[in-house]
Amino acid sequence: MIEPDLIKDEELESLLTEIAELYGYDFTQYSKASIKRRVNRICLIDKFTSFAELRYQLIKQHSYLQRFIEEITVNVTEMFRDPSFYKALREQVLPQLGTYPLIRIWLAGCSTGEEVYSVAILAKEAGLMHKILLYATDINPSVLEKARNGIFPISQMKLYSENYILSGGQRNFSEYYAANYDFARFNDDLKEKMIFATHNLVSDRSFNEFQLIICRNVLIYFDKDLQAKVFKLFDDSLEHLGFLGLGSKETIRFSKLDKHYHQISTEKIWRKQKEEQRRFKTDFT
Amino acid sequence: METIFIIGGSAGSLKVLLEVLPQLHHHLKFPIIIVLHRKGYADSQLSFLLSTKTNLKVVEPDDKDILEPGYIYIAPPDYHLLIESDKTISLDFSEKLNFSRPSIDVTFSSAAKVFKENTFAILLSGANADGVAGLNHVKANNGTTLVQNPVTAEVNYMPLQAITQSKIDFVLNPDEIAAFINKLDVP
Ligand SMILES: C[S@@+](CC[C@H](N)C(=O)[O-])C[C@H]1O[C@@H](n2cnc3c(N)ncnc32)[C@H](O)[C@@H]1O
Numbered sequence: 001m002i003e004p005d006l007i008k009d010e011e012l013e014s015l016l017t018e019i020a021e022l023y024g025y026d027f028t029q030y031s032k033a034s035i036k037r038r039v040n041r042i043c044l045i046d047k048f049t050s051f052a053e054l055r056y057q058l059i060k061q062h063s064y065l066q067r068f069i070e071e072i073t074v075n076v077t078e079m080f081r082d083p084s085f086y087k088a089l090r091e092q093v094l095p096q097l098g099t100y101p102l103i104r105i106w107l108a109g110c111s112t113g114e115e116v117y118s119v120a121i122l123a124k125e126a127g128l129m130h131k132i133l134l135y136a137t138d139i140n141p142s143v144l145e146k147a148r149n150g151i152f153p154i155s156q157m158k159l160y161s162e163n164y165i166l167s168g169g170q171r172n173f174s175e176y177y178a179a180n181y182d183f184a185r186f187n188d189d190l191k192e193k194m195i196f197a198t199h200n201l202v203s204d205r206s207f208n209e210f211q212l213i214i215c216r217n218v219l220i221y222f223d224k225d226l227q228a229k230v231f232k233l234f235d236d237s238l239e240h241l242g243f244l245g246l247g248s249k250e251t252i253r254f255s256k257l258d259k260h261y262h263q264i265s266t267e268k269i270w271r272k273q274k275e276e277q278r279r280f281k282t283d284f285t
Numbered sequence: 286m287e288t289i290f291i292i293g294g295s296a297g298s299l300k301v302l303l304e305v306l307p308q309l310h311h312h313l314k315f316p317i318i319i320v321l322h323r324k325g326y327a328d329s330q331l332s333f334l335l336s337t338k339t340n341l342k343v344v345e346p347d348d349k350d351i352l353e354p355g356y357i358y359i360a361p362p363d364y365h366l367l368i369e370s371d372k373t374i375s376l377d378f379s380e381k382l383n384f385s386r387p388s389i390d391v392t393f394s395s396a397a398k399v400f401k402e403n404t405f406a407i408l409l410s411g412a413n414a415d416g417v418a419g420l421n422h423v424k425a426n427n428g429t430t431l432v433q434n435p436v437t438a439e440v441n442y443m444p445l446q447a448i449t450q451s452k453i454d455f456v457l458n459p460d461e462i463a464a465f466i467n468k469l470d471v472p
Pocket of ligand 1: 025073074075076077078081108109110111112115137138139140143199200201202213217221227247378
């Protein structure tokens, strides 16, 4: 069943502008086709019969904003999603990072945290746990709460274990959690180096310098201009020779930064060039 | 570039595509999008397989790629494929629809909103109800709806659903599909 179309383009534009002005959450540069589906969806779920009703609720009832944000952002995620990406992290990125005294990694748009626990497992297996810091951020505080708990449905563990093996994992995946009725509770030693914080990629600034930034399946929800802005934010937050990992269908090809980064594998992982290399490249391209 | 031709299919559709693609004109003036249900990961092989059957360029697009005439776009596994009003592609990892991601409904409807009466959408063989609501959206936007003749379908559930629940303009046998597409090319 497809959602009936309750909302016209202009109405959506003006609602998003209003929300931005009123609350400071700016969704005006999200990809139109998918945000429209999301807004339609929330109208169905929350049983608004007209767009005006949704708008009234949002403007008058400030507490509704949180629910709106939760529903229009897509939180779907998995552990070791796209195992070949994690394999490349394992084989090509972590060995490089291992040479640093302190490794700072930023996972932007981490949702409920499955990705963060996956990276922690890689770090542990690479013997880097003692000198790593995993900064995990998202716009949505309620997914971060789940991420902090590290408790995921047991029904997913079979898939995650398969993904883990495909990513090059050689241990028994079940070592990493305690099974408890319907849930798998991930071990505390994985959590020790995780720092969770809300961060809005649209409006918040760079807060540190990292050697690796992972932002997967978040930029697909942004239009090209907003993507460019976020790439700038990542560039400002990435050390020279740092790495940027994106979702399997995301690319920096459309961004000006493209020429300062080179893709290190067939996976969506780029490495920031050194200053001299950057100048060289700019002069000759 | 005004026109879009979208092909949706599930079980039993690959065979049809392998028959249709070799017969397509080599310089189509519009893009084709193929949304096929497939089992989860593993096969970016599909684009490769299809690319060996045609001189048209077959790609599994990245997010925000611009639709180009003469290209065949394959919806990547595990993403919904949407069309923006500037004719770029948006990929979306939201919930499955009709147990499917990519969902045919999502692409049909989203394309219909942008390409309106110049949307052509065909539903092929399959055991799923995905695509039918999308065809209705295509029709509501004055586009053209087509369906594989259920008699020729390996699994006739999907085409039969389409015929009983949507206004279908053309029912085609596999060997008529390429001819139909090629004819669109000659304005
Ligand atoms: C589809 S999930 C991706 C999760 C994970 N990175 C993965 O690839 O599996 C997208 C996440 O991006 C977050 N998000 C959306 N807009 C954001 C913004 N402006 N700033 C930060 N996070 C955002 C959502 O809350 C959601 O958790």
